[in-house]
Amino acid sequence: MYTLYYVNGACSLATQTVLHELGEPVEIIEKSQAKNFAEINPVGTVPVLIDGEKILTEGAAVMIYLLDKHNSVMLPKGGEARDQAIQNLMFSNATMHPAYGRLFFIAQNITDQDAKTEAFIAAADSISALWKVIEDQLQDKPYLGGDLPSAADILLSVYSRWGEFFPVDIMVGKKVKEMTQAVINRPSFQLALMEEQKQVAA
Numbered sequence: 541m542y543t544l545y546y547v548n549g550a551c552s553l554a555t556q557t558v559l560h561e562l563g564e565p566v567e568i569i570e571k572s573q574a575k576n577f578a579e580i581n582p583v584g585t586v587p588v589l590i591d592g593e594k595i596l597t598e599g600a601a602v603m604i605y606l607l608d609k610h611n612s613v614m615l616p617k618g619g620e621a622r623d624q625a626i627q628n629l630m631f632s633n634a635t636m637h638p639a640y641g642r643l644f645f646i647a648q649n650i651t652d653q654d655a656k657t658e659a660f661i662a663a664a665d666s667i668s669a670l671w672k673v674i675e676d677q678l679q680d681k682p683y684l685g686g687d688l689p690s691a692a693d694i695l696l697s698v699y700s701r702w703g704e705f706f707p708v709d710i711m712v713g714k715k716v717k718e719m720t721q722a723v724i725n726r727p728s729f730q731l732a733l734m735e736e737q738k739q740v741a742a
């Protein structure tokens with residue numbers, strides 16, 4: 541049984557979804573409920589995955605660890621297919637995630653209204669440009685992973701839900717909309733959402 545520290549709707553939702561795709565049992569703990577989270581992850585971020593004695597942090601690394609450990613088809617074992625899957629995962633985690641992170645930063649740190657509006661527009665434009673890159677890659681396949689969602693598709697689908705919290709217009713193409721909706725509709729994603737809601741209600 542794994543333990544996953546999470547924040548509601550955050551990138552840790554993708555880690556939980558991957559665990560459900562793998563059919564692995566997981567106990568989820570909301571970060572604020574942990575007495576010693578700073579000791580568990582001094583950086584202060586989720587996801588944090590506990591596997592026995594191991595404490596694993598950094599979402600993309602956690603996914604690679606899980607997919608390799610459980611021999612998942614979501615991460616090819618070698619060759620060009622693996623290189624591409626890891627590139628897609630890193631694009632999601634290290635390029636798209638920080639682009640969305642700017643929206644949270646602007647909302648929390650810029651007080652001047654005009655400056656805030658300008659910063660939101662610039663941040664939204666850069667996110668739209670990144671979605672266009674994904675849109676182009678999805679022209680000949682439903683998911684970045686091909687016929688099945690990859691870890692990158694799951695991460696991107698989590699991020700795609702964040703724009704609605706901000707006064708921004710993010711342009712997303714048809715193929716991206718279809719991909720993210722298909723991932724969100726999967727039983728694994730729906731279960732992950734439900735498990736987070738159960739904790740909020742408890």
Ligand SMILES: N[C@@H](CCC(=O)N[C@@H](CS)C(=O)NCC(=O)O)C(=O)O
Binds near residue numbers: 551571584
């Ligand atoms: N590079 C880290 C970044 C993780 C990250 O920024 N997590 C956010 C949520 S998406 C977080 O924990 N923010 C602090 C908080 O919400 O308390 C990773 O990929 O795991």
